[in-house]
Amino acid sequence: HETGHAGGSPAAARTQEPVPFYGARQAGIATPAQDRLAFAAFDITATDAESVQVMLGTWAAAAAQMTRGLPVGADDRNTQSPPVDTGEAEGLGPARLTVTVGFGPTFFDERFGLSHHRPAALADLPTLPGDGSLQPERSGGDLCVQACADDPTVAFHVIRNFARLARGTAVIRWSQLGFGRTSSTSQAQQTERNLMGFKDGTRNIKSESGTDMADYVWVGKETDQSWMRDGSYLVARRIRMLIESWDTDSLADQQNVFGRFRTSGAPLTGHGEFDTPDLNAKGRDGQPVIPAGAHIRLASPSSNNGQKILRRGYSYTDGIDATTGLLDAGLFFLAYQKDPRKQFVPIQTRLGRQDNLNEYIRHTGSALFAVPPGLKGAGDWWGKSLFA
Ligand SMILES: C=CC1=C(C)c2cc3[nH]c(cc4nc(cc5[nH]c(cc1n2)c(C)c5CCC(=O)O)C(CCC(=O)O)=C4C)c(C)c3C=C
Numbered sequence: 001h002e003t004g005h006a007g008g009s010p011a012a013a014r015t016q017e018p019v020p021f022y023g024a025r026q027a028g029i030a031t032p033a034q035d036r037l038a039f040a041a042f043d044i045t046a047t048d049a050e051s052v053q054v055m056l057g058t059w060a061a062a063a064a065q066m067t068r069g070l071p072v073g074a075d076d077r078n079t080q081s082p083p084v085d086t087g088e089a090e091g092l093g094p095a096r097l098t099v100t101v102g103f104g105p106t107f108f109d110e111r112f113g114l115s116h117h118r119p120a121a122l123a124d125l126p127t128l129p130g131d132g133s134l135q136p137e138r139s140g141g142d143l144c145v146q147a148c149a150d151d152p153t154v155a156f157h158v159i160r161n162f163a164r165l166a167r168g169t170a171v172i173r174w175s176q177l178g179f180g181r182t183s184s185t186s187q188a189q190q191t192e193r194n195l196m197g198f199k200d201g202t203r204n205i206k207s208e209s210g211t212d213m214a215d216y217v218w219v220g221k222e223t224d225q226s227w228m229r230d231g232s233y234l235v236a237r238r239i240r241m242l243i244e245s246w247d248t249d250s251l252a253d254q255q256n257v258f259g260r261f262r263t264s265g266a267p268l269t270g271h272g273e274f275d276t277p278d279l280n281a282k283g284r285d286g287q288p289v290i291p292a293g294a295h296i297r298l299a300s301p302s303s304n305n306g307q308k309i310l311r312r313g314y315s316y317t318d319g320i321d322a323t324t325g326l327l328d329a330g331l332f333f334l335a336y337q338k339d340p341r342k343q344f345v346p347i348q349t350r351l352g353r354q355d356n357l358n359e360y361i362r363h364t365g366s367a368l369f370a371v372p373p374g375l376k377g378a379g380d381w382w383g384k385s386l387f388a
């Protein structure tokens with residue numbers, strides 16, 4: 001029945017069927033983007049591989065429960081010890097929860113004997129143009145957990161319980177809450193707007209396109225690490241928008257930043273949202289209608305060797321910047337791809353150099369993760385074969 005519905009009311013969220021947790025690929029990538037995000041990067045504090053294995057196994061069992069709308073562990077009646085589940089998500093249902101886990105480059109350093117399993121595509125992201133505002137305390141991490149759901153409490157419940165179950169083995173390095181998915185990832189979803197007021201996700205990869213998913217998102221037989229087959233690579237960037245400054249910019253200027261009309265989302269060379277942008281069109285003044293520095297020109301596949309990425313980002317707001325009183329809000333950019341060296345890195349290099357948008361944004365956090373394939377069933381966990 002119902003597949004691409006964006007959720008909305010809590011009542012709707014409660015009646016949604018669970019998104020299957022087990023499968024060939026992890027849910028939360030091709031899954032039509034849910035309304036809410038709770039994301040965390042963890043650092044492993046344990047020094048032995050066994051503790052890591054136990055934690056990942058515990059997380060997997062907990063995720064299987066939570067994605068079905070069930071509490072973590074048995075609901076025991078022992079009033080003398082803390083409850084097994086923290087309880088805040090009880091009664092909210094599955095809310096289309098997905099839990100997606102990945103490994104950062106540092107997971108494969110000397111600590112756990114896994115360095116020979118590190119995929120070449122998990123090379124540290126190089127310093128890119130526009131990286132000057134990146135904050136180390138909002139970047140990197142040994143592991144990541146992306147919890148997406150149509151209910152914010154259901155998503156946060158995962159991060160809270162994973163942190164609890166990790167005690168003594170791993171700690172949260174940084175975390176991010178997101179709302180208002182900025183990228184539709186299914187044809188059944190309508191395009192939402194980002195905090196700059198523009199429709200975001202129009203030309204995103206849609207999961208119904210099996211060829212795009214195979215060509216640009218899922219790791220295939222080209223990998224040097226066969227355990228990554230059917231996985232993907234996730235780039236996370238916390239991108240602050242200089243909202244107050246943006247809000248004083250003229251509409252014409254804003255439209256030239258993206259190369260699209262704000263209201264309809266159509267390219268400046270078209271009328272409908274899904275019209276194909278004509279990057280060659282010239283105005284009567286001889287200038288390109290979609291400006292040389294327009295975001296959609298520089299990000300388009302035709303400017304990037306035909307490359308595409310699956311965007312799955314969310315808006316965020318973290319109150320105000322204490323020193324300036326300005327809003328700390330923007331886009332928590334998440335993008336899945338087959339190989340960041342061929343996709344995110346060249347695209348962001350071009351954007352970082354020339355994008356008209358750069359005047360209004362600052363990249364403040366960055367991380368890269370190898371997202372392994374899905375789990376087979378109870379008793380399986382992320383990367384289990386690596387420790388064999
Ligand atoms: C490196 C990749 C990208 C970053 C970083 C990025 C930041 C960013 N984008 C917007 C808003 C929009 N992006 C749009 C299109 C678009 N963006 C990227 C890549 C990055 N964006 C791609 C690959 C594309 C698609 C290009 C194409 O195929 O034509 C759009 C237009 C609508 C759409 O197609 O989604 C908007 C709007 C913001 C606000 C932002 C950082 C804060």
Ligand SMILES: [Fe+2]
Nearest residue numbers: 200295296299
């Ligand atoms: Fe973009």
